Amino acid sequence: MDSFTNFLKQLSKTTGSKFNLVESNGCEIFKGFNMKNCEVISLNLSLNNKKVRLYIPKQYENNSKLLEYIITDKYKNMVSSNQKMIINILDGEKVDSNIIKNSLTFISQKCNLFIINVDGNKIEALDVINKLYEDFEMMSVIYKDDIVIIGSFDELEEHVKGIRESIICDLYCKCYISISNPISDYKNIRKSYFEALESMALGKKFCIKGEIYYYKNTLLARIIHNLKSDVKDELMCKFEDKLSGFDKDMIFTIQEFFRCELNISNTAKKLYIHRNTLIYRLNKLKKDTGFDIRNFHESVIFIVIFYLWKEKNSKYF
Template structure:
């Protein structure tokens, strides 16, 4: 019921009509026209969700084209709306049987990755861009609340996250956050993956992090700092506020890039588009103003924690 390709096979078998279905990006969903002369095929445009596809069939069965088109479009929408509803049910804690879960989402048998995308505007246009990137029944992309959820089997998750973000930015020029979390299992694990990704976006926004692609590992320090009790945060901020308040936007950007590049002077200088000596001068200024040399790992650790707490209060 849930497998679109299986539906196409049965449609061909029961109707006796040979046809070929090709998506706009060239993906062949089904083809039983191998032994038919290409010159005897006619082409009809159909819609698979928000995307067009071409339906090719023998001229002798042209009278069946409209019914075939309606059957394929209806089943596609039915199948994929059911899959989305199963995901929503899992995310909202409603019971989903194991049979229904794996029938709708067979790829959950393997390691999956959930990507969560937050955009400032144009969420539906952003979803269409993602659907064009991943035009496959093995990948689900949908809107849930104010986020785009992308679910499937992915390798090199960071590369996919970068591709999604760049595709949205190049077309829509809107601020875009992407977080991701991998899991194996069913409803409980998927819900946890969603919650983890949501927390990453929240923390990324909370601390105004410049890297807008997040995962749990990359935000471990920020999560620890965020969960420190308010009394300790207040004490730390009181100790450092007179030091940090002197920082202008240039120094703040310098600190963030130096931290993001693992306290590596050469790499940070490249990202800041400044000479290495200029960065050293700025680091010396931070040492003079705060008493902390963030080139030293131990001092940098204390400084970074305090800096994050200060940013949390400031934003």
């Protein structure tokens, strides 16, 4: 935004035109004159879905349409240029560090990169996101099969959930989101992209519930994914039929029990069942598989087996 403001300052100086550019929330992007005691005209502009208002002294009215065109065209080109910059970074191409710093001024604020994958129209999904964050400092671009977002978000989890819900409600399509570890240096952008990409692949592979995957929470999935194939085959040969014989209630119970960190009371509340019903199911699981997942050590082994089964039987989820 700093480079855009500098452009506006130069535009005003070069053309000799006075104008103010103000966001819909009242925040001034550029102030070229004092509007007090001055007759002004105003125009509504759209800068890549960001709604702004252009104020011009009445005496410069003849320049209004030209200013509107120059400002909107410049912003469009800057957005396009920034998107190209992000794509070049993700492709591993060398990009001038000063250009990155000027374009991603928020990166020093500990920002996040996340990938959004939809089974619908990616351009429409990106449009939904841009409308949600028209007054927000971030970068968004379609890269390969996904949408990549870079921005500094307070309450990251709430933002991610909101984006996913908006896309699902507006476009009626499935939406998956994966989030890298925080970025504090532009040099880590590409690394963070691959973290989010790996999280997306593992989240889908192991059918992790919620369709929102954090890289920091995928260590277990990464360990299981990298087990030797003979170990995987041995475990599945012994337990696959037993797990496949469980109904959906039992599978859902297992998932919630691990999600609630082996807490019986919390799991029962989440499942809306009586505590005794949950205990009955856990006892049945122990009888059929030999694992009492109320015991920490046994639960660690069982969750590895359960993940491998989920990987092989994604049709159940």
